[in-house]
Amino acid sequence: xxxxxxxxxxxxxxxxxxxxxxxxxxxxxxxxxxxxxxxxxxxxxxxxxxxxxxxxxxxxxxxxxxxxxxxxxxxxxxxxxxxxxxxxxxxxxxxxxxxxxxxxxxxxxxxxxxxxxxxxxxxxxxxxxxxxxxxxxxxxxxxxxxxxxxxxxxxxxxxxxxxxxxxxxxxxxxxxxxxxxxxxxxxxxxxxxxxxxxxxxxxxxxxxxxxxxxxxxxxxxxxxxxxxxxxxxxxxxxxxxxxxxxxxxxxxxxxxxxxxxxxxxxxxxxx
Numbered sequence: 001x002x003x004x005x006x007x008x009x010x011x012x013x014x015x016x017x018x019x020x021x022x023x024x025x026x027x028x029x030x031x032x033x034x035x036x037x038x039x040x041x042x043x044x045x046x047x048x049x050x051x052x053x054x055x056x057x058x059x060x061x062x063x064x065x066x067x068x069x070x071x072x073x074x075x076x077x078x079x080x081x082x083x084x085x086x087x088x089x090x091x092x093x094x095x096x097x098x099x100x101x102x103x104x105x106x107x108x109x110x111x112x113x114x115x116x117x118x119x120x121x122x123x124x125x126x127x128x129x130x131x132x133x134x135x136x137x138x139x140x141x142x143x144x145x146x147x148x149x150x151x152x153x154x155x156x157x158x159x160x161x162x163x164x165x166x167x168x169x170x171x172x173x174x175x176x177x178x179x180x181x182x183x184x185x186x187x188x189x190x191x192x193x194x195x196x197x198x199x200x201x202x203x204x205x206x207x208x209x210x211x212x213x214x215x216x217x218x219x220x221x222x223x224x225x226x227x228x229x230x231x232x233x234x235x236x237x238x239x240x241x242x243x244x245x246x247x248x249x250x251x252x253x254x255x256x257x258x259x260x261x262x263x264x265x266x267x268x269x270x271x
Contacts, residue, residue, distance in 0.1 A: 063144030102149025179228030
């Protein structure tokens with residue numbers, strides 16, 4: 001983006017900025033700024049004009065940006081390959097190994113890509129536009145694979161505990177609706193580019209600060225409540241390993257924030 005947008009402190013205290021809004025919200029600008037390109041109006045979510053955006057947001061969260069253009073020719077086969085690997089893991093019962101690989105690919109890989117000089121090397125090597133496309137594809141595969149990891153992990157040692165169907169659904173249904181619903185709503189507010197860390201990849205802001213949508217009430221909708229649905233499969237299948245895996249992933253996203261995102265927030269928005 002050619003224009004830089006600066007934080008809007010109009011809603012903050014006149015004496016001191018509400019620093020915790022920045023520090024405690026992991027999704028960097030995804031916390032309190034809204035992307036200015038391809039914004040989705042919360043007042044017209046069901047209109048014909050933004051129906052495509054609603055679908056695109058859903059698939060983008062799953063790991064496939066439908067608006068990515070020609071790179072989908074490479075992107076989609078890689079997603080299919082990931083599915084095949086997941087099926088092989090289930091068929092040959094290397095569930096733990098595959099789940100750990102999914103965890104490492106996403107949380108360790110994302111930390112290295114965004115928390116080190118690798119992203120700058122990519123931009124220097126391929127140019128800003130092409131590097132951004134490649135990064136989105138890699139990150140999309142990470143998103144998709146960590147979702148597969150939750151499923152595979154929940155299959156390991158399933159049936160270790162059991163809940164009555166009534167209790168199980170009483171837990172799973174609200175957890176899924178609230179968790180995924182909050183995350184989806186937050187993504188609509190911030191825009192897909194910010195969800196894919198465009199600001200952090202380019203190491204500059206890409207929007208203006210806001211407290212729209214779930215950010216009116218939650219300081220951390222993406223990494224907090226937005227992770228509730230990741231526990232659902234473990235509960236449904238009675239897998240203690242699935243629940244532990246979800247908890248480790250939940251903790252890992254905050255570790256990623258501390259290592260990769262917080263320094264960017266401080267440098268870009270607090271200095």
